[in-house]
Amino acid sequence: MANRILAGYVAPNDTGKYDILVDHDGPASYNNTGTFNTSGEQINASDFGLGGFEDVGCDMLSSDGVNVVEIVLGATIAGATSMQPAPQNPPGGVFTTAVIHWFTGVTRSAEVANTVNLSTKYIRLRIIGV
Numbered sequence: 737m738a739n740r741i742l743a744g745y746v747a748p749n750d751t752g753k754y755d756i757l758v759d760h761d762g763p764a765s766y767n768n769t770g771t772f773n774t775s776g777e778q779i780n781a782s783d784f785g786l787g788g789f790e791d792v793g794c795d796m797l798s799s800d801g802v803n804v805v806e807i808v809l810g811a812t813i814a815g816a817t818s819m820q821p822a823p824q825n826p827p828g829g830v831f832t833t834a835v836i837h838w839f840t841g842v843t844r845s846a847e848v849a850n851t852v853n854l855s856t857k858y859i860r861l862r863i864i865g866v
Contacts, residue, residue, distance in 0.1 A: 739783060740858075746785065749864070756784055756863040762798070762854025766838060767813060768847055775847060776835040778813045786865035788830030798857040803838050803848065805859055811835040830866055 742757040749755045760779075768775045781788045792807050810831040836859075838848040848854065 741784070753790055754786065754863075754865050756786075756861075756865065758784065758861050758863065759799075759858045760836075760861050761858045762803075762838060762856075764853050764855040766848045766850065766852045766854055768850040768852075770850075772837070772847070774813055776808075776811075776813055776837040778811075778833060778835050781830075781832050781865055784863060784865065786863070788832050788866050789834055790830050790864040790866065791862075792834045792864075793862045794836075794859050795862075796860055797842065798838075798854075798859050800857045803840060803854070803857065803859075804842055804844055806837045806839065806844065808835045808837070 738761040740759045742759070745756045745758070746754045747756075763777050767777065779792075789809060792809060794805050794807060797804055810833060812833050813835055838854060840846050840848060
């Protein structure tokens with residue numbers, strides 16, 4: 737997976753946090769164990785030079801228009817928490833991890849199958865971090 741931070745970012749915002757726009761390539765071999773809690777693609781705040789994520793979002797289809805994603809803050813592929821965020825640690829703090837779940841079609845009807853190569857497409861992530 738490659739991350740290409742857009743020109744002009746990492747940019748401090750009015751609240752003292754950092755705004756980042758990044759084109760994030762899909763994984764070469766998607767991890768779908770058949771169980772949502774252990775499937776997906778994990779990203780870490782440190783991948784972007786951050787100490788933590790306050791928010792990670794993606795409102796667009798993948799670059800080829802085929803996939804949508806669901807991002808679970810605070811989750812790891814060792815045990816995401818369904819579609820609910822993991823407990824913040826410490827409470828009120830930021831998350832150091834997130835899991836991106838890739839789905840086929842705009843209706844999120846099915847998660848991408850195990851070992852599918854998604855590296856030829858990207859999604860644009862909006863990150864607020866510290």
